[in-house]
Amino acid sequence: MLLDSSHRRSFIGGSDAQIIMGDDQEKLVRLWREKRGEIAPQDLSQELIVQLGKITEDLNRSWYERTSGHTVEDVQRKVRHPVHKWMGATLDGRVEQTGAVFGAKFMLPWNFSEEVAAEKHMAQLQHNMWVIAARAAELSIITGGGRWVEIKIHADPLYQHLLLTAERRFWRCVQTGEPPVLFNIETPRPRFEAVKTVDISASTEWADLAATYLRTLEAHGEHEAAKADLKKAMPQDAKEATGHGVKAKRSKSDAISFDSYSMEGSDAPVQ
Secondary structure: OOOOHHHOOOOEOHHHHHHHOOOOHHHHHHHHHHHOOOOOOOOOOOOHHHHHHHHOHHHHHHHHHHHHOOOEEOOOOEEEOOOOOOEEEEOOEEEOOOOOEEEEEEEOOOOOOHHHHHHHHHHHHHHHHHHHOOOEEEEEEEEOOOOEEEEEEEOOHHHHHHHHHHHHHHHHHHHHOOOOOOOOOOOOOOOEOOOOOOOOOOOHHHHHHHHHHHHHHHHHHHHHHHHHHHHHHOOOOOOEEEEOOEEEEEOOOOOEEEEEEOOOOOOOEOO
């Protein structure tokens, strides 16, 4: 038996997008049942992290405005996509000066990174950007460790195409009653603006690669200089030139490439 229509939701929102693009089948089916009015929306009043996010949202927004010098408008504004009416969003806000979607989040400090934060909220932000035709989003994060982080994320057409495809498929399931399945595709890694400087001295991988880079830097420079001089030394009317272990070939586009060959026994190029 279906619940009262007041419990139904008539559109897909940003938080729904995260579930639709996620990897939890149980959550996806629950969302589908909510949209069909078969069960009530999940009660999040006892979820501490969710409540912390709500309580700190005003502080988050004011801190962003104070730090960036920008103004956030359209706070908690409810909007629908002008064409796909089943797509909607309740905005944390919109940056007046740039038109960017504003997202206010609270995250725990353990293992926090900008990359993880951007990926976690990417579906929601890309969804909201698509709904209001914004070209960027400002993700404002307060962590439980007393840290504030700002991340700028650009609209990603490929990601949004996959997002729209997955949401359209899910909404069709809501309308037909067919149970949904996970979209199950590896979405492209979204790009976001790099804004931080880090000390990576503790990484052993970085240390090994840095040592190799420094050790070969001078030799690499000499190698590139020698290639440039060899190109100048090759006769203009020569299609191919060989000598002293180096073979040069000129292509039809006049590009010159080099190979080494063994001078012991034959002049055949080294395979």
